[in-house]
Amino acid sequence: MDSILRWKTLTRFSWLMVVLAALFHFSSGISVVTKAVQGMAALSCNYNISVDELSRVRIYWQKENNMVLSIISGNVQVWSQYQNRTFSDITNNLSLVILALRLSDRGTYTCVVQKTEKGSFKVEHLTSVMLSIKADFPTPSIIDFEHPSPDLRRILCSTSGGFPKPSLSWLENGEEVKAVNTTVYQDPETELYTVHSNLDFNVTSNHSFMCLIKYGDLSVSQIFNWEKLKEDPPGNQIGVPILIGVSVV
Numbered sequence: 384m385d386s387i388l389r390w391k392t393l394t395r396f397s398w399l400m401v402v403l404a405a406l407f408h409f410s411s412g413i414s415v416v417t418k419a420v421q422g423m424a425a426l427s428c429n430y431n432i433s434v435d436e437l438s439r440v441r442i443y444w445q446k447e448n449n450m451v452l453s454i455i456s457g458n459v460q461v462w463s464q465y466q467n468r469t470f471s472d473i474t475n476n477l478s479l480v481i482l483a484l485r486l487s488d489r490g491t492y493t494c495v496v497q498k499t500e501k502g503s504f505k506v507e508h509l510t511s512v513m514l515s516i517k518a519d520f521p522t523p524s525i526i527d528f529e530h531p532s533p534d535l536r537r538i539l540c541s542t543s544g545g546f547p548k549p550s551l552s553w554l555e556n557g558e559e560v561k562a563v564n565t566t567v568y569q570d571p572e573t574e575l576y577t578v579h580s581n582l583d584f585n586v587t588s589n590h591s592f593m594c595l596i597k598y599g600d601l602s603v604s605q606i607f608n609w610e611k612l613k614e615d616p617p618g619n620q621i622g623v624p625i626l627i628g629v630s631v632v
Contacts, residue, residue, distance in 0.1 A: 413491065413511045420518040420546070420575070422484050428477035428494035430508045441497040441504055442471070444479045446490050452479060481514075486546055486574040489516040518575055520545030523594050525607045528581060536586050537563065538607055540594035541579035549598040551580045555590060587611060 418424045432440065442454040452471055453460045461469050468482040477496070481488055496508040523542035530536055540551065549567060553560045565580035576598075584590050590609040596602060 413513050415513045415515060417515040417517060418484055420484055420486060420516055420544075420573075424481050424484055424488075424514055425472065425475065426479045426481070426492050426494075426512040426514060427475070427510075428479070428496065428508070429510050430477050430494070430496050432473065432477060432496070434473060437473070439499060440507070441495075442477060443493075443495045443497075444471070445493050445495075446488075451492065484516055486516050486518060489514055518544060518546035519601065520549065520576075520578075520596055520598060520603050522603050523596055523605045525592075525594055525605050531583060534585055534587055535583050536609075537581050537583050538592070539579060539581050540596075540605060540607075541577070542596060542603065543577035544575050545598055546575055547599050549576055549578045549596050551578050552595045552597075553580065553582050554593040554595055560592070584609065 414427075416424055416426060426444075428442075428444075437454060437457045440454075443450070444452040449464075450462050451465055452462070452469060454471060459471065464487075465481065470480050472478040472480050477494065479492060479494065491511055491513045493509070493511045495506060497504040498507040499505075520542045521544065523540050525538050525540045528537045528539040540553075548569070551562075551565050551567075553562050560582065563581040563583055566578070568577045569575070570577070578596060580594070582592065582594075584592070586609065589611050590607075592607045592609075593604055594607070595604045
């Protein structure tokens with residue numbers, strides 16, 4: 384019964400926090416913290432308190448409409464989505480620490496501190512922090528994939544672990560060239576993307592291809608150079624692939 388009453392109390396308080404947070408956002412700016420996926424974030428409540436005071440206050444951390452962590456009468460409760468990777472750093476402005484960051488962690492977090500006044504708890508402090516999660520694509524790799532015919536080679540450009548959804552283009556001398564196929568896949572659990580694309584080219588000529596991947600306002604690229612060996616007799620010409628990694632921000 385106590386657990387049910389406590390849950391109902393926290394649910395009612397959740398709606399109160401939404402209203403209070405809206406008023407707070409209107410009156411003052413929200414600090415923004417940007418971290419990389421799988422990293423660690425410490426969101427400051429901007430409120431100092433001693434360990435002895437914990438039993439006389441209530442502390443709530445909420446992300447939008449969902450509870451994240453509460454400290455009531457010194458007892459800490461962490462909600463299921465944040466279990467085993469979230470805690471409150473009492474000695475550092477009541478910061479909410481989140482480990483192994485996921486894209487789903489991005490959003491606005493609100494910290495509320497309540498103190499007793501004339502026998503009832505009233506809001507003593509309220510602050511909000513916006514957590515932004517970035518997931519950069521590493522420089523793509525290009526490999527010599529297949530030989531569809533004696534005069535043709537197929538190369539594969541790929542990279543993974545980034546966000547938002549990428550677009551991939553092949554360029555030669557600044558002009559876009561048509562790929563054989565391009566595939567973009569999003570992992571349903573992590574929300575991160577993988578992209579790969581094949582390109583065929585004629586080995587009897589020199590080439591310099593750029594595999595360009597754009598995502599949001601950022602991009603990464605890789606350059607693949609193919610040099611034909613001139614001394615080889617006709618019909619037996621081979622080439623040498625050369626990779627040059629380029630990262631563009």
